[in-house]
Amino acid sequence: xxxxxxxxxxxxxxxxxxxxxxxxxxxxxxxxxxxxxxxxxxxxxxxxxxxxxxxxxxxxxxxxxxxxxxxxxxxxxxxxxxxxxxxxxxxxxxxxxxxxxxxxxxxxxxxxxxxxxxxxxxxxxxxxxxxxxxxxxxxxxxxxxxxxxxxxxxxxxxxxxxxxxxxxxxxxxxxxxxxxxxxxxxxxxxxxxxxxxxxxxxxxxxxxxxxxxxxxxxxxxxxxxxxxxxxxxxxxxxxxxxxxxxxxxxxxxxxxxxxxxxxxxxxxxxxxxxxxxxxxxxxxxxxxxxxxxxxxxxxxxxxxxxxxxxxxxxxxxxxxxxxxxxxxxxxxx
Amino acid sequence: xxxxxxxxxxxxxxxxxxxxxxxxxxxxxxxxxxxxxxxxxxxxxxxxxxxxxxxxxxxxxxxxxxxxxxxxxxxxxxxxxxxxxxxxxxxxxxxxxxxxxxxxxxxxxxxxxxxxxxxxxxxxxxxxxxxxxxxxxxxxxxxxxxxxxxxxxxxxxxxxxxxxxxxxxxxxxxxxxxxxxxxxxxxxxxxxxxxxxxxxxxxxxxxxxxxxxxxxxxxxxxxxxxxxxxxxxxxxxxxxxxxxxxxxxxxxxxxxxxxxxxxxxxxxxxxxxxxxxxxxxxxxxxxxxxxxxxxxxxxxxxxxxxxxxxxxxxxxxxxxxxxxxxxxxxxxxxxxxxxxxxxxxxxxxxxxxxxxxxxxxxxxxxxxxxxxxxxxxxxxxxxxxxxxxxxxxxxxxxxxxxxxxxxxxxxxxxxxx
Numbered sequence: 142x143x144x145x146x147x148x149x150x151x152x153x154x155x156x157x158x159x160x161x162x163x164x165x166x167x168x169x170x171x172x173x174x175x176x177x178x179x180x181x182x183x184x185x186x187x188x189x190x191x192x193x194x195x196x197x198x199x200x201x202x203x204x205x206x207x208x209x210x211x212x213x214x215x216x217x218x219x220x221x222x223x224x225x226x227x228x229x230x231x232x233x234x235x236x237x238x239x240x241x242x243x244x245x246x247x248x249x250x251x252x253x254x255x256x257x258x259x260x261x262x263x264x265x266x267x268x269x270x271x272x273x274x275x276x277x278x279x280x281x282x283x284x285x286x287x288x289x290x291x292x293x294x295x296x297x298x299x300x301x302x303x304x305x306x307x308x309x310x311x312x313x314x315x316x317x318x319x320x321x322x323x324x325x326x327x328x329x330x331x332x333x334x335x336x337x338x339x340x341x342x343x344x345x346x347x348x349x350x351x352x353x354x355x356x357x358x359x360x361x362x363x364x365x366x367x368x369x370x371x372x373x374x375x376x377x378x379x380x381x382x383x384x385x386x387x388x389x390x391x392x393x394x395x396x397x398x399x400x401x402x403x404x405x406x407x408x409x410x411x412x413x414x415x416x417x418x419x420x421x422x423x424x425x426x427x428x429x430x431x432x433x434x435x436x437x438x439x440x441x442x443x444x445x446x447x448x449x450x451x452x453x454x455x456x457x458x459x460x461x462x463x464x465x466x467x468x469x470x471x472x473x474x
Numbered sequence: 475x476x477x478x479x480x481x482x483x484x485x486x487x488x489x490x491x492x493x494x495x496x497x498x499x500x501x502x503x504x505x506x507x508x509x510x511x512x513x514x515x516x517x518x519x520x521x522x523x524x525x526x527x528x529x530x531x532x533x534x535x536x537x538x539x540x541x542x543x544x545x546x547x548x549x550x551x552x553x554x555x556x557x558x559x560x561x562x563x564x565x566x567x568x569x570x571x572x573x574x575x576x577x578x579x580x581x582x583x584x585x586x587x588x589x590x591x592x593x594x595x596x597x598x599x600x601x602x603x604x605x606x607x608x609x610x611x612x613x614x615x616x617x618x619x620x621x622x623x624x625x626x627x628x629x630x631x632x633x634x635x636x637x638x639x640x641x642x643x644x645x646x647x648x649x650x651x652x653x654x655x656x657x658x659x660x661x662x663x664x665x666x667x668x669x670x671x672x673x674x675x676x677x678x679x680x681x682x683x684x685x686x687x688x689x690x691x692x693x694x695x696x697x698x699x700x701x702x703x704x705x706x707x708x709x710x711x712x713x714x715x716x717x718x719x720x721x722x723x724x725x726x727x728x729x730x731x732x733x734x735x736x737x738x739x740x741x742x743x744x745x746x747x748x749x750x751x752x753x754x755x756x757x758x759x760x761x762x763x764x765x766x767x768x769x770x771x772x773x774x775x776x777x778x779x780x781x782x783x784x785x786x787x788x789x790x791x792x793x794x795x796x797x798x799x800x801x802x803x804x805x806x807x808x809x810x811x812x813x814x815x816x817x818x819x820x821x822x823x824x825x826x827x828x829x830x831x832x833x834x835x836x837x838x839x840x841x842x843x844x845x846x847x848x849x850x851x852x853x854x855x856x857x858x859x860x861x862x863x864x865x866x867x868x869x870x871x872x873x874x875x876x877x878x879x880x881x882x883x884x885x886x887x888x889x890x891x
Contacts, residue, residue, distance in 0.1 A: 310495045313486055314502060333485060334502040415483065472500035 149260030151293070152467025153248070154303070154460075155284060156265070157228045157324025157347065158425060160244075162251040163463035165471065172460045175247050178224040179209035180216045198250055202239065209243050210250060217362050224362050230343040231267035231325035232280035245287050252291060262293035263470035265300045265462050268327050268339040296473065301329025302336045303465030308421040308455050316419040317447070319397070320462055321426035323347045326397050330405070330447070332412045342400045344393055346426035352392075353385040374431035390429070398439050405446045417450035423461035427454060485841060488829075497834055504811070504838035505845075598765045614698060614758040616690075620679055621700040624686045627707050629728035630879055631721035632872055644883075645729070648704070649718075650773030651763060652711050652726055652780055654688060654734035655747065655794040663694060663749060671695075678736055685709060688732040690759060696751025698759050708732045713791065714780040715869075717815035718772050724876050726780055730773070731763060739795050740831075747798055757804050774801075775809050778828075779836065782816045784873070787866055789816045790828035797833035810835035813843035820872075821847055821865030 152163035161174040182188065184206050192199045192206065197216075199208045208216045217224045227233065227240035227247075234240050266281055281297060288295055298306075304318030304327070314334035320327045323346040329339035347361075350368065354361040359382060367382050378384040405411070420440070422433055437452040455461045485505050492498035602609040608616040627646050633639050658678050661670045675693045682688055682701045688710050691699045702708040710732025715724050723729040735756065737747040748756065763769060776795030783791040790796065801808045810833045816822040817840060829837060851861035 306499060310498070313489050314499060315486075333489070333506050334499055335506045468496065468499055471496050473503055 149255060150467060150470040151252075151255060151260065151262045152303075152463045152465070152470055153251075153262060153264040153288075154300075154462035154466060155228075155244070155248075156300075156322045156424075156462070157226060157231055157345075158322060159459065160247050160251060161460055161463035162248075163460065163467035164255075165467060170460075170464055170467065172463060173251050174459065175210040175251055176213055176224075177228055177244070177247060178213045178226055179207045179243055180213045180220065180222050180224055181205045181207055182216065182220055182222070198246065200239075200242070200246060207239065207243065210247050214362070214366075218366075223360060226323075226347075229324060230347075231322070231327075231341060232276045233283055241283055241287055244284070245290070248288070248291070260293055261296070261470045262288060262291070263296045263298050263466040263473070264288060265303050265466050266297045267325055268299050268301055268329065268341040270325075270341050270343060296469065298466050298469045299329055299336055299339050300327035300341075300462050301339045302331055303462045303469065304421060304423045304455070305329055305331040305336075305465065306334065306468040307461045307463075307465030308423065308453075309419065312419050315414075316421060317401075317449075318461075318465075319420060319422050319424075321345050321393075321397070321422065321424040323425060326393075326424075326426075328397075328401055328404070330411075330418070332414070337410075337412060338404060338408050340400070340404050342397055344396050345424075349386060349389040349393055349426070352389045353382060356385045356389075357382050368429065369425075372429045374429045374435050390432070391435070393426070394432075394436050394439050398436070398443050398445070402443050402445055411447070414447070417448035419450050420452045421455055421461075422452065423455040423458040425459055427458050488837070488841070492834070501834055501838050504835065505841045598762055610758070610762050612758045612761050614755070614762050616759075617697055617699045620683045621703055622683060622686060623703050624706040624708065627705060627728055628883070629723075630876070631723050631729065632875070634717065634720060634722060646705070647767050648729065648731045648763075648769065649721070649723060649767075650716060650726070650730040650769055650775065651760070652714070652730045652732050653774070653776045653795055653799060654710060654732055655737040655739040655777075656682075656691070656734050657738055657740060657794055658736065660694070660736070660738055675736060682734065688734040690731070690733045691736065692733065692752050692755050692759065693736045694749045694752055696749065696755040698755050702732075704731065704763075710734070711777065711780060713782050713784055714777075715782060715816050715820070716773065716775055716780045717819060718770055722815065722819065722872070724872055730780075731767075733759065733763075739798060740793065748800060753800060753803050760804055760806070771806050772809060772812060774806050775812070778832070779809070779812075779814055780816075782822055784869070787820075787822050787862075787869075788828075789814055789822045789824050790832075793828060793831060796828065796831050796836065799833070808835055811839055813839045813846065817843035818846050819865065820869040821862035822869075823862075 150165065154161040154163075156177060158177055159174050160177045161172055164171045164173075182205065184201060184204050188206060189199075189201060192208070197208060197212045198210045199206050199212075201207075213224050216222075225237060227237055227243045229236070233244075237243075264284060266284075267277055269277055285295055285297070300320050300322075301318045304320050305314055305316060306318075308318065309316045309331075315332050316330070318327075318329050318331065324343065326342045326345045327339070328341070330337045346365070346368075350361045350365045353359070353368075354364045357364070359367075364382060364386070368386055372383060372386050374387060374390055376387065378387050422436060427433070427436075433452060433454040440449065440452065457464070485502070489498050489502050489505075492501055597611065599611045600608060601611050607618050608614075610616070627648065628644055630642060630644055631649065633642055656678050659674060661667045661674060663671070671694065675695070675697075678693070679691060679699055679701070682691055686702050686709050689700065689702050689704055689708050691701055693699065707728050708731075709727055711726035711730060714726045715722065716726060716730070717723065733756070735748055735752055737752070739747055760774070764771075764774070776799045778790055778793045778796035781792035782789050797810075799810070801810070814822075817824070824840060829840060832840065847861065847865070848858045851858040854861060
């Protein structure tokens with residue numbers, strides 16, 4: 142047994158839409174995920190009793206019941222309400238006063254018996270935005286406060302770097318890792334595992350959902366469910382929701398590549414790369430079929446300042462960041 | 475070639491040889507971690523190494539005639555060897571006549587050598603001492619029938635900072651421990667082989683005693699045998715060096731204890747080189763030694779980490795425990811992570827075969843130390859090879875200083891503890 146396996150090590154991807162926990166047992170990676178969302182329904186004793194009986198994660202807060210995690214989607218459809226998010230654009234949502242408490246509950250549910258103290262935990266953080274990065278500092282401090290309660294030795298990792306560590310073993314952890322999540326896209330260029338340049342862009346899946354919802358008159362949650370179940374990014378759209386999704390996905394991809402081109406062009410100290418580097422795409426927003434091809438097409442059209450060898454889709458896009466965070470915990474702490 | 479390009483390519487290639495992704499990533503993150511920027515020249519002189527005035531000339535300083543007369547033959551031979559090594563290391567250069575300047579006479583050693591006071595170890599004590607052995611409160615039993623005396627330990631460490639120079643004193647207590655492997659023939663560890671196993675131990679102990687090789691031998695049954703008295707010098711480390719945060723120790727026979735495990739580390743299946751009994755005995759022996767002499771954990775290292783060859787300025791002349799030494803089970807930090815001072819401070823290199831056989835953490839430390847030397851050279855706007863030559867010269871200066879001081883000591887009254 143290696144040293145790393147003797148001590149419990151965990152990787153935690155705290156994303157705007159999902160929280161994913163990665164463990165390693167007997168040489169294999171194991172993942173658990175919960176939606177980072179909740180719905181609020183009116184309190185009644187009967188509802189409370191039923192929720193307890195069914196084991197639905199919830200919390201009573203005055204006149205309402207907050208149902209959080211994976212069950213929030215089902216209850217949102219059932220009660221025709223929108224899910225709410227403890228986080229927004231990659232950081233804590235200032236409009237939700239219970240954001241930290243809900244995060245604590247969701248994380249506690251994922252940790253289970255591992256949350257009783259000891260071990261090492263590496264959690265993901267968004268990179269600073271191109272314009273301003275101050276909000277990440279508060280987000281980090283608040284998360285650290287919550288996670289410290291579980292008794293772990295803590296370390297944070299840039300989300301884009303986590304993607305590199307999780308996916309780019311073949312290139313010796315050299316390349317560009319991109320995580321397109323709900324709240325933001327995170328980008329990191331790493332060289333032999335060392336982050337060289339990273340940034341985030343607050344335009345990702347939630348932006349696509351919200352703008353599509355506005356354009357079509359549908360609810361954002363329903364748009365998201367349509368996107369996840371049937372959307373293909375191939376230019377052919379059977380209805381207005383799919384047409385709008387195509388438009389806003391295209392906008393997101395172009396914004397992302399434009400931001401990358403700008404950031405890489407202005408970077409002062411890029412390493413001399415002796416060969417083209419790969420780009421790996423991960424996160425929930427890269428799941429629609431055709432995303433990789435469209436991204437690659439737009440990238441080729443742009444005069445990108447770094448030579449790219451290939452654009453690959455992570456084989457497991459929803460778990461890339463958590464996997465990379467776990468790799469960091471296993472190797473760096 | 476652009477500065478820094480080749481080393482990074484090396485790192486890339488070496489990492490690709492590591493098949494386990496976690497080990498590979500750990501290796502990369504160790505090697506590639508940010509290092510402090512090179513310090514300015516003036517500050518660097520003060521911080522990194524200090525052995526008195528340093529010439530810019532590569533020639534070794536002359537041995538004072540008066541002192542040379544007092545140098546024992548073995549030390550004199552060693553000195554001549556180092557002179558030769560210094561000459562051959564500057565390829566193609568014809569040795570110039572020795573400078574006329576004669577170093578100032580060395581101050582006489584203080585009458586009473588002082589070593590660091592031992593830390594209190596309230597829970598560890600000698601319970602019983604008999605003709606055949608010693609029993610300690612942590613369960614350690616030391617077989618003392620073979621204990622022999624050689625010559626008393628006496629050494630001076632070199633300060634890493636000029637500010638410490640005034641604290642430089644003769645010491646009689648060990649500053650560290652070097653772990654060895656006997657690399658002797660080992661039968662399979664089975665009850666059917668009892669007779670052979672015992673004969674092998676006996677042969678090892680007799681050999682070690684005859685040559686005064688180690689202070690302790692821990693056999694495969696977990697028995698701890700004292701070979702050389704702790705107060706004396708054992709011939710265990712040869713040309714070697716190590717450094718902690720404050721001091722540099724050259725040729726560790728005098729300054730470090732030698733603890734040998736009956737083990738083979740160069741065999742392919744060395745991963746579990748120690749028997750459970752041996753590991754336990756090693757752990758409680760370390761508890762006693764570290765408690766008795768206040769030995770810092772960073773000064774508990776393996777022979778492979780400290781062994782050097784001054785003739786070709788390569789490390790790993792002896793390669794026992796270049797990998798798989800169980801630091802953590804013995805209650806120590808993983809000292810493979812410490813960059814060998816021979817490389818970082820004196821510009822020693824290493825053979826590819828040694829690198830390939832080394833522990834992953836040691837490999838990372840070697841590459842990190844290399845990178846440090848390159849950065850220092852870059853900070854001085856000189857090629858790394860030139861900077862290495864200067865570091866080599868510092869090593870030779872330090873060696874000569876040690877020799878001179880030992881020689882001068884023979885004229886002074888015997889120091890008292």
